[in-house]
Amino acid sequence: MQMSPMVTAPRPYVPTATMRTPAPEAIRLIGVTVHLSRDQEVFGEGEPADQVFKVVRGAVRCFRVLSDGRRQICDFYLPGDVFGIEPGQDRRTTAEALTDTVLVAARRSTVVEDEDSGTARRLWALAMADLQRSQDHALTLGRRSANERVASFLVDMAARLGDVDNLELPMTRQDIADYLGLTIETVSRTLTHLQVSGLIKLAGCRSIHLRKPRALAELCA
Amino acid sequence: MQMSPMVTAPRPYVPTATMRTPAPEAIRLIGVTVHLSRDQEVFGEGEPADQVFKVVRGAVRCFRVLSDGRRQICDFYLPGDVFGIEPGQDRRTTAEALTDTVLVAARRSTVVEDEDSGTARRLWALAMADLQRSQDHALTLGRRSANERVASFLVDMAARLGDVDNLELPMTRQDIADYLGLTIETVSRTLTHLQVSGLIKLAGCRSIHLRKPRALAELCA
DNA sequence: CGTCCGTTTGATACATTTCAATAACGGTGG
DNA sequence: CCACCGTTATTGAAATGTATCAAACGGACG
Numbered sequence: 001m002q003m004s005p006m007v008t009a010p011r012p013y014v015p016t017a018t019m020r021t022p023a024p025e026a027i028r029l030i031g032v033t034v035h036l037s038r039d040q041e042v043f044g045e046g047e048p049a050d051q052v053f054k055v056v057r058g059a060v061r062c063f064r065v066l067s068d069g070r071r072q073i074c075d076f077y078l079p080g081d082v083f084g085i086e087p088g089q090d091r092r093t094t095a096e097a098l099t100d101t102v103l104v105a106a107r108r109s110t111v112v113e114d115e116d117s118g119t120a121r122r123l124w125a126l127a128m129a130d131l132q133r134s135q136d137h138a139l140t141l142g143r144r145s146a147n148e149r150v151a152s153f154l155v156d157m158a159a160r161l162g163d164v165d166n167l168e169l170p171m172t173r174q175d176i177a178d179y180l181g182l183t184i185e186t187v188s189r190t191l192t193h194l195q196v197s198g199l200i201k202l203a204g205c206r207s208i209h210l211r212k213p214r215a216l217a218e219l220c221a
Numbered sequence: 222m223q224m225s226p227m228v229t230a231p232r233p234y235v236p237t238a239t240m241r242t243p244a245p246e247a248i249r250l251i252g253v254t255v256h257l258s259r260d261q262e263v264f265g266e267g268e269p270a271d272q273v274f275k276v277v278r279g280a281v282r283c284f285r286v287l288s289d290g291r292r293q294i295c296d297f298y299l300p301g302d303v304f305g306i307e308p309g310q311d312r313r314t315t316a317e318a319l320t321d322t323v324l325v326a327a328r329r330s331t332v333v334e335d336e337d338s339g340t341a342r343r344l345w346a347l348a349m350a351d352l353q354r355s356q357d358h359a360l361t362l363g364r365r366s367a368n369e370r371v372a373s374f375l376v377d378m379a380a381r382l383g384d385v386d387n388l389e390l391p392m393t394r395q396d397i398a399d400y401l402g403l404t405i406e407t408v409s410r411t412l413t414h415l416q417v418s419g420l421i422k423l424a425g426c427r428s429i430h431l432r433k434p435r436a437l438a439e440l441c442a
Numbered sequence: 443c444g445t446c447c448g449t450t451t452g453a454t455a456c457a458t459t460t461c462a463a464t465a466a467c468g469g470t471g472g
Numbered sequence: 473c474c475a476c477c478g479t480t481a482t483t484g485a486a487a488t489g490t491a492t493c494a495a496a497c498g499g500a501c502g
Contacts, residue, residue, distance in 0.1 A: 064356070066442045070364040074356050087349035092356065127348065128308035134355040135295050135313065139285050141362035142293040142402030146490070173449065181363030183491055188450055204499080205449060221287045367458070394481060404459060409482055426467080426481060443502105450497070458489085465482065472475085 027082055027122045029054045031106030042084075042095035042103065049086035051105050052123075055079050058101025059170035062093040063178065073179040075133055076171060078160055084108075085127045098170045141181045144221065149180040150190040151219040154200065158210060167208045248303055248343045250275045252327030263305070263316035263324065270307035272326050273344075276300050279322025280391035283314040284399065294400040296354060297392060299381055305329075306348045319391045362402045365442065370401040371411040372440040375421065379431060388429045 033056070036042065042053060042060060053060075060077040074093055077083040085108075086092060140149055153176060157167055169176075177184045191208075194200045199216050201209040210216060254277070257263065263274060263281060274281075276298050283304060284294040295314055298304040306329075307313060361370055374397065378388055390397075398405045412429075415421045420437050422430040431437060 064360050066360070066364060068442055070442070072360040072363040074359060087346075087353040092353060124345070124348075125308075127345075127352065131348065131352045131355060132308040132313060134352060134359060135285070138295060138355060138359050138362055139287070139293040141359055142399075143287060143291040178363075184449080185451085185492080186490060189490095192450075221289055221291070405481080406460085406483085407458060410458095413482075445502085446500090448498085448500105450495105452495080453493085455492070456489105457491085458487105460487070461485090463482105463484080465480100467480070468478090470475105470477085472473105 027054070027119065027126060029082070029104045029106040030110065031104050034103045034105050036097040036101045036103065038097060038099050040097045040101075042097065043091050044094045045091050047091045048089060049084065049091050050108050052082060052084040052108050053095075053106075054082045054104045056102040056104060058103075059098040060095050060101060060103075061098055061171065061175055061179075062095045064093050071178045072181065073175060075130070075137070076175075076179065078170075082126050083130075085123065085130065098175065146180075146182055146186050146190050147193070148219060148221050149182065150176075150187060150194065151199075151216050153180055154194075154208065154210065155213070155217050155220060158213065165210045165213060167210065169206050169208065173205065248275070248340070248347065250303070250325045250327040251331065252325050255324045255326050257318040257322045257324065259318060259320050261318045261322075263318065264312050265315045266312050268312045269310060270305065270312050271329050273303060273305040273329050274316075275303045275325045275327075277323040277325060279324075280319040281316050281322060281324075282319055282392065282396055282400075283316045285314050292399045293402065294396060296351070296358070297396075297400065299391075303347050304351075306344065306351065319396065367401075367403055367407050367411050368414070369440060369442050370403065371397075371408060371415065372420075372437050374401055375415075375429065375431065376434070376438050376441060379434065386431045386434060388431065390427050390429065394426065 029052070031051075034042075034053075036058070043049070043051075045064065055077050057079055059079075060083060061073050062075050062077070062083060063071050063073040065071045075083075076098070083095065140152055144152065154167065157169065158164055161167060171179075173184045173187050176182075177187045180187065182190075191200070191202060194216075195202050199210070199212050199219070201211055203209060250273070252272075255263075255274075257279070264270070264272075266285065278300060280300075281298040281304060282294050283296050283298070284292050286292045296304075297319070304316065361373055365373065375388065378390065379385055382388060392400075394405045394408050397403075398408045401408065403411075412421070412423060415437075416423050420431070420433050420440070422432055424430060
């Protein structure tokens with residue numbers, strides 16, 4: 001549960017165009033470019049949700065914490081992903097940079113009210129993608145074993161990072177644990193177990209090679 | 222994991238107006254009224270998602286299942302709730318009636334494309350409510366103990382059923398277990414434990430009286 | 443070269459599951 | 473109305489997976 005330093009204040013709406021096009025779903029965001037270093041907060045729970053963000057480089061975690069500090073990471077956001085769309089007026093999660101990260105920040109209203117351009121429709125798609133991922137996540141947290149959780153995490157990350165077999169994870173073991181509802185020790189043990197089984201190869205703790213992606217996917221049940 | 226019988230086929234778009242107004246968020250749905258009996262399927266995973274539903278009476282569970290039959294209930298829907306809004310074209314969950322249930326079924330397009338009436342905005346609100354609940358659910362599944370899960374379930378249900386202290390649950394212990402990521406035995410044990418602690422009073426397994434709602438809420442952490 | 447932070451590994455504790463048996467409930471038919 | 477049956481819920485004892493506590497390891501960096 002790391003506490004978050006200050007943000008490199010994203011002043012709203014200095015028109016600095018930026019765009020990326022990794023997927024057909026890709027959304028073009030017009031806004032300020034923001035640079036964050038490791039563990040810096042993008043926004044905090046309870047703050048007004050007036051902006052949405054797109055990851056250009058690096059990665060972000062969104063999470064909630066219980067009163068006693070237990071943390072649940074809702075999702076990670078990788079380059080190309082848009083995050084920060086909220087159900088209501090206020091932030092329900094805290095967002096922090098996993099590593100040195102570059103974002104584009106756009107006014108929420110800019111995106112939402114622009115109905116004719118089809119941006120609102122894309123925003124809907126993005127929000128629905130969050131919902132879909134959250135429901136998948138609930139299935140994992142509620143019904144999968146530690147082995148299955150770690151395996152599905154690896155498979156999911158591989159797909160999101162561009163269907164590669166060589167993962168360069170932007171997050172620590174603690175982040176993975178807090179995403180999967182496990183402890184750091186269990187994550188570590190499970191990874192070494194997967195390595196011993198020949199399914200993966202660990203090369204430095206941020207770098208994981210998927211030897212048998214097929215078998216790994218089957219492990220997810 | 223009960224298998225689902227046939228639906229009382231909801232023929233689309235026989236204009237039978239129905240409405241209820243439990244919350245300010247309430248949405249008016251124009252469509253057919255559908256009657257379902259216990260365990261009947263409303264829709265199944267993989268089917269095209271061309272309708273949305275509103276619960277008039279009874280209750281509904283939406284769930285996903287792993288290949289080996291493990292089931293995770295994503296959410297319960299109670300009178301006044303709208304469900305069946307999907308991220309994509311197809312159903313990602315299966316929906317079944319918990320008890321004898323009455324629904325209103327409306328064409329999805331009816332609701333989505335009616336932009337000017339503000340219905341699209343309400344649909345957004347509903348979808349976002351699902352997202353919010355799903356994220357809360359993930360926090361519960363990932364980071365709360367069995368005690369905390371059951372307590373928060375009771376508190377949540379009390380709030381949704383109209384902030385009452387006397388719950389008439391429409392679901393079985395198995396449903397609760399599959400919602401909370403526990404076994405039926407653990408749910409049962411936890412409830413009797415809560416009863417022994419004086420926090421609740423069980424009166425027939427569907428009926429639960431909350432003796433100390435405050436203490437119960439604090440138990441959720 | 444030593445320190446620091448994150449990770450791995452080990453031994454033990456514990457919460458929850460699993461397996462098994464009993465009890466309570468709800469519906470049905472006599 | 474009561475007895476019976478199948479289903480659902482409760483309770484118990486043992487097994488197990490994951491957490492907890494504790495120590496050693498490793499790489500990054502000054």
